Amino acid sequence: MTDRNRLIYLPLGGAGEIGMNCYVYGYGPAGKERLIVVDLGVAFPDMDGQPGVDVIIPDIAWLEERRDRIDAIFITHAHEDHVGAVGHLWGRLKAPVYCRRFTAIHAIRKLEEAGHDAGQVRVTLPWPEAVTVGPFTVQFAPVSHSIPEASALVIDTPGGRVVHSGDFKIDRDPVVGEAFDETLWRQIAQDGVTAFICDSTNVFTRHPGRSESQLPEPIGELIAGAKGMVVATTFASNIARLKTLADAGVANGRSICLMGRAMKRMVTAGVEAGVLTNFPKTLSPEDALDVPRENLMLIVTGSQGERRAASAALGRGSYLGHELKEGDMFLFSSKTIPGNEVGVARIKNALAEKGVDVIDDSHGFYHVSGHANRPDLEAMHDILRPRILIPNHGEYRHLREHAQLALSKGMTGIIAANGTMVELSGNAPGIVDYVDVSKTYLDGTAFVGALDGVIRDRMKLALNGLVAVALIVDEDDVLLEDSWVQLRGLPEVTNGGADLAEMIEDDLAEAIPRIDARTVMDDDKLEEAVRRIVRNLCLTEIGKKPEVAVLISRLMAA
């Protein structure tokens, strides 16, 4: 290793998955680079993979060990998968957090909730304002996305210019916020771009992206035709959509009521940051009760089927005094994120049972994506003409497709999933190292490693059920024949009508006298022997091998 300076890129989250974004850039001699962090996001757990977990955050062990080399944290925008972990992780990194004003409102709240110093958040103006930290000069270049003030980062180092796209789309008329500014991007490209780290979410979508400004017309027509109450749901953070929906409601003689904590918080933040102007006057849920339903429009949270959000509550019954009925209309102005289909369908079905007309994209054109589709990705490639393209913000198949697209256009496309360190500088840029990265689960207040086995054990309980067995070894080291058995998540009665717990106790009473003294003296061996007896009986009786917890109480001579 020489002491020459190098420019490196290392994704710790968000590359090889969608969610939990966390990227590192470094510049300096190998192993001594100064570092900046881009985004500290969360991912959301599901029953299939992380039951009971509150939120998934990046594994930042590598960063934490190098904390003294971190010059700053940059947050591209205020979506949870980019800013959501800043409260959970800041205390382990303790570097200043740079972001734009709307994003800062959210970052500050998260730091405060976690008991950290909100003064660490430094509000930054967009391009051409520049932040210089260590060897890095960073500018926030506005992009359009589905939240205000989303930004790409233009990162200049002595090793070259990197453009980190963040989440973006090309929208020349985004209703709220900054339109795509081709002149700006051509200016950024002018002196050469070493590497473009680019959003890959929609690389499989072949038609050009559509503009937010195409929505007011069809949504207005839909509401104009509604006879009862109108309810619309979308992501709370999609403030442009909230405005489109609310404006369409008002234009059709409806008062607007926002429901759901996140929704009100986002609108307040939008007004506070100055990005949301002319949002119609809204009624409180209570005041809205006095409005005839044909003059009312609710805009609510829960477009992804979240069980605790307003949409799900309205599906189940009434929410804050409002109840939907035959002839009302419910609009999903949103896309269902893969994995949420069943939860969203559950709400649509519950609403249909109430006689509500449920409208979604299968009925017309009521949503546009916040991510660049394939032709728009190509347009950005063509403007920036980077030496290297590294796809991020995608599952592995998105990264591969995007890298192949880059190759087909004469760029160097490098697939770098989480933990892959890429040198961007030098004569032969490419992968230089692999770092072990896992994921961290926030489970209640405990941090649990994804590989710790804790959650795997919970899934085993869910799949197999549990038999708990209490045994007593008396003062003379004799294992008593009586055991106490409890079942969890197993049928109490077999198909034959017998009590399963009693059968297990009887079976153990018969087997225990045959367990030899050496086994009785050894906790592990005794547990294993009892587990085997219980599992074999259950396999015979109910066709299942349950988990078995054996609790051995050893009585001491008084």
Add this chain to the structure above:
Amino acid sequence: MTDRNRLIYLPLGGAGEIGMNCYVYGYGPAGKERLIVVDLGVAFPDMDGQPGVDVIIPDIAWLEERRDRIDAIFITHAHEDHVGAVGHLWGRLKAPVYCRRFTAIHAIRKLEEAGHDAGQVRVTLPWPEAVTVGPFTVQFAPVSHSIPEASALVIDTPGGRVVHSGDFKIDRDPVVGEAFDETLWRQIAQDGVTAFICDSTNVFTRHPGRSESQLPEPIGELIAGAKGMVVATTFASNIARLKTLADAGVANGRSICLMGRAMKRMVTAGVEAGVLTNFPKTLSPEDALDVPRENLMLIVTGSQGERRAASAALGRGSYLGHELKEGDMFLFSSKTIPGNEVGVARIKNALAEKGVDVIDDSHGFYHVSGHANRPDLEAMHDILRPRILIPNHGEYRHLREHAQLALSKGMTGIIAANGTMVELSGNAPGIVDYVDVSKTYLDGTAFVGALDGVIRDRMKLALNGLVAVALIVDEDDVLLEDSWVQLRGLPEVTNGGADLAEMIEDDLAEAIPRIDARTVMDDDKLEEAVRRIVRNLCLTEIGKKPEVAVLISRLMAA
């Protein structure tokens, strides 16, 4: 109630959900109707709702109580959601099973596996052959679908003619099996149709359905361009697709190898039933190892992401000696059923990591649905012109949309979800009763009711983890201070570094002396007291309230 005869319809599964089809028709005086059963299908569980369950079957308690009135069971086609429960449930109904030959092969195997008399399966020829049982005359009218010999049932009674569509699409050139025969359907409609019970799966899909015969060309072109091994997956039962895929492989100089038990079983059944002719010669997986990869095509199971199927195995590593690598191609000639998205994406990502080109419908036109799209549903409505249309085979939102479509066309559309009994005859047909129906889970070999709480308890274990506590009450009714604690699915060590199980034991040792004697004497009260102590401590230490199993051993005086 008079003794006039009535014609009734009662769905027990499949109406208000997709899967687990089971419908009842009855004719006779109210409460004394003779009955026939149409389909006995299963639904598949998921981690989100039924962890560890093997399969979900209809709750047939209502039918079982009226077993003496059941004249026959009819199976429309051999998909698992129509025939899958025949082995599990036949013993409780014991009526002859009528179906066409290809379906019979599967029904017979299922009866045999369950130890029932396979002779109960009566192979029936299609229209105009008729089966007369009790007051019913039933004809199997061929429809196109994604499996051979799918049939609608034309059910004639003195109360009128009912057409039960089964799963169907309109395909005038289905590659394998019977084409849509408009003349036949006009003939069926000629004398008037009282009720049309109709598939609703694709009611939200607005473009006309596409024919299986449109696929050979694009699939052939795709394979012609492949450089390495080609693997394709689809539903094993979609024999037309298997033939399309295999023919395209052979036409491009490739030997064909089928992988996965279900796939081989289906092809064998297709040949045996005479519906599959000219299927190319296939190689065994072992012999296929000798074929150069550019001359080989594997057709494999697992298009829905099933972890144990061939597709998943090839994603993880090698399967039967075959391993995919850079430059190979993997085609999903299938649609992902809602709920399976994450599992399918897992395989696609694993394959992408190996450098395999994963092709699906986002790349072109490689799949057609087996269900009638909205315009095709309308075409069937227009041919049959039924007095009543009752949507089935759909979630509630599908049923509602389909009923509204019927209304908009001047028919009487009745939404009848599982348990809704509809009279089809008389002057004012409509809902006449509601029957309590649940679902039954086959869990190992045990039948568990969906409302029994067993599976709900397993989900609680998955979400909250478990603390098992063993306590001893001695011969003098004194609760010993020592307890024995085991954790399952909880972090062993708190964020502060303490051993959680030990903390619980210490906390209990402190609390136990304060538990009064009356509580100690009462199992329920003592359990509740201990549970509260444990949950409060855990809430403080790890921010979670776990499930708690308390095992109280009461020692008896010797």
